[in-house]
Amino acid sequence: MRHIALAIGLVIAAPSFAQTPMTAEEFEDYVTGKTLYYASNGIAYGIEEYHPGREVRWSFLDDECKEGVWYPRDEQICFEYIDGNGPQCWTFFLQDGGLMARFADDPPGSELYETQTSDEPLKCPGPAVGV
Template sequence: MKHPILLLLATLIAAPVAAQSPMTAAEFDAYSRGKTFYYGSMGEAYGVEQYFDNRRVKWSFLDGQCSDGVWYERDGLICFEYEEVVDPNPQCWTFFKGPSGLIAQFEGDPEQTTLYEVQNADEPMTCLGPEVGV
C-alpha cells in the first residue's frame, strides 16, 4: 500500500543529491544517536533503524524481526554490519542531510538503492522475540 507521504518524499529526493556534501561520520553520529528512523524507498516503506551510543544500531525490515549491529566509517562511507543477517558483508552507504531528513545512497551510487527518512521517532522500535517452535 502506498502512503502519500512516501510518494511526496520520493519526489522531493529526486532533486540532485550530488550537489550536497556527504555527511561525515561525526555529523551522522550527532544527527542519528538516540533516535529511531523509519526509511522509505521508491514510495514504499523500507525499514526502521534505532541508533545507540558507541555506534551501535538495531535494524528491522518492519517485520518485527530485528538485527543488532554496529556502524563505522570506511573510505567516506558509513558501513553497517549486523549479527543476524544472511549476507555478512558490510552494507555501506553515503548519507546526506536533505530538507526532510536523511537520504542514503547504497555505496554512494545513485543508480543503487536510495533510502530516505520518512519519520524520526524518539520511542524505540518494536522487535518480536525469537521464533518459538511447536
C-alpha cells in the first residue's frame, strides 16, 4: 500500500519537476523590449530592463543600475554586468503568470518570479546624483 501511495504522490508532484527550461531564443523573444519586475517569496527583489542585442540594465530597487549583457550557457541564461563580479547564471521557466528563475544550482523554493511587466525604462539616477 505504501508503494501505491508513493507512486500517486510522485505522479501528482511530477509537473513541478517536469518543467522545461526556456531556450535562449525563447527567453530573448519573451524579454526583449520589456522591463520586468521580480519578487522572491512575495517580497520585491529587483527590476531588469531587456534591450535588443542581449543588453540589460538591472536594479535592486535602490535607484542604482548596473549595465550588462546576457548569454546562454547550456540550459542557463548568464548575466555579466560592468561591475566585474563575473557571470550570474539562472535557469528560466515560462509559467502561467510569467517567468520563474532559479539561480545556478539553488534548490526549489528560492526562485524569483515575474510580478509585473512594463514598457517603461528604468529610472536610474544613481547614488552620486546632486551637487
